[in-house]
Amino acid sequence: MSGIKKTTLEQIAEAAGVSLSTVDRVMNRRGGVSPAREARVLEWAHRLNVDRVMFRAYMRMLRVAILMQSPKNPFYLGLRNAFNDIGPALAEMRLHCDVHYLQLKDVNATVRQIHGIASAYDALIVVCPDDPDLAATLRQVALAMPVITLVTDIPDCGRLAYVGPDNAQMGRVAGELSGRFIGPQGGELLVVLGMKSMIGQGEREAGFRAVLASRYPSCQVVTTLESGENPRRAGDLVSRALSTWPGIRGIYNISSGNSNIVQALRAHGKEKQVVLITHELTADRRRLLLAGSIDAIIDQNPWEEARRALEVLARHFNRASEPDNHSEHTPFQIYLRENCPAEGQAAYGFRAGNR
CATH class of the missing domain: 3.40.50.2300 (Response regulator)
Structure with missing residues (x-):
């Protein structure tokens, strides 16, 4: 903080339309500042050429809930691993991820589960069906925080963005x-x-x-x-x-x-x-592909999906200065026997799965 003069803090406060104490709370992670107001402070800090890396070190950690199905399904195992792998790499954006598993057989229970989880977080990344009650629940949540749909979309849920394949x-x-x-x-x-x-x-x-x-x-x-x-x-x-x-x-x-x-x-x-x-190129499907039991596998990239979803949130909260140069959808790959990765090198960091 020694590299940021008080006059600069005052300029940030004036430009962002907040008090000097609010800027100070953001800088020193004292809490009590809403994510939206914090984002405004960070935006003006960037516009006024405050050292962004230095400034990030003082930001409070934002909690992101990842809501998906159980990792008994190998795709969701791969997606969970992707968030576990990519999270530390994006730590400078001060985003912390927790994965929660939805019990989708009981919609009412899932609605209660989403409300309970959302109350403790600053943003949600969601993989779930397009059920009217679930969409209505996410619309309510989206009034208070950004919601991103991942892998499969729910257009009428008030989402900030959809991240996933076409x-x-x-x-x-x-x-x-x-x-x-x-x-x-x-x-x-x-x-x-x-x-x-x-x-x-x-x-x-x-x-x-x-x-x-x-x-x-x-x-x-x-x-x-x-x-x-x-x-x-x-x-x-x-x-x-x-x-x-x-x-x-x-x-x-x-x-x-x-x-x-x-x-x-x-x-x-x-x-x-x-x-x-x-x-999805899981370990078991790889073996079936090489044996000729499966003819082709169309594999999406959960690591890239996890990274892009978190980057969308980082930009929303003004914690990433880089522009979004990605296409609307994440890439996918076609695997036949002749281009199947060797064992232990399954695509995009998937670990063992047997479905």
Whole structure:
């Protein structure tokens, strides 16, 4: 603080429209200053060319709650690990992350859970379904703090931003891969969702169907199954569908349960006859890809998603001076057997997962 003259503090206070004591509380992390007012102080400190690195050292730590599903699902395990990995790297922005797991089977309980968590934090990053009650709850929370939707959007929740992949484009890529792998003779296909209320999953299905209809009309989706994010149920549903439609030639699994689906294909003697396209390069799916049980994996980048979400918050609170030069959506990668990373080098820091 010795490098910042009192006159500079007074200039900051005058420009930001706050008292000198408020600037002093921000500088010395004494608390009692709202995030919005603190952000205004920081903005004018930056405009007046106060040493920003020095100034950050005196900012209070802002608490960010990450709300997502249980890490029993390997994607959420990877996302949790991504936040754990990226958090320390962004420590200079004075943001601290805590991960909380939502119990989505009971909407009323989830509403209470979100309100309880929000009361102790300065911002929320949320991965959850587009349920009307959950959206209304997030709108209430967004009146007091920034809310970011991650991976799958909830447009009508008052969010500050959506950070994640273009799910419709990912679905279109899955449709293109399926159509090309199955070939001109076409055939019947299954789509397996985890939860229909996850907008991102619905967008993937819509993109998948659109490409098949326009480019591969001989490929027909006969039904869409919903596993409820339960891997065993995914396998059971696929097994019954294979009995109902023995001519199935392709499966697009948008959620978990790939090991169980492969087991169902083996039980019906169709493991090498049915094209299986899925998402997320976990350790187990890598093995299935290399064995030829999965034909392609469309993998999003949870590390990049975590980083961008936290940077959006840092800019919102005027804790990052760098402009946002990123595209609207986060990138994704297509993996086949020939470009699959070696074991121990799974994409984007994913750790062991067995779904």
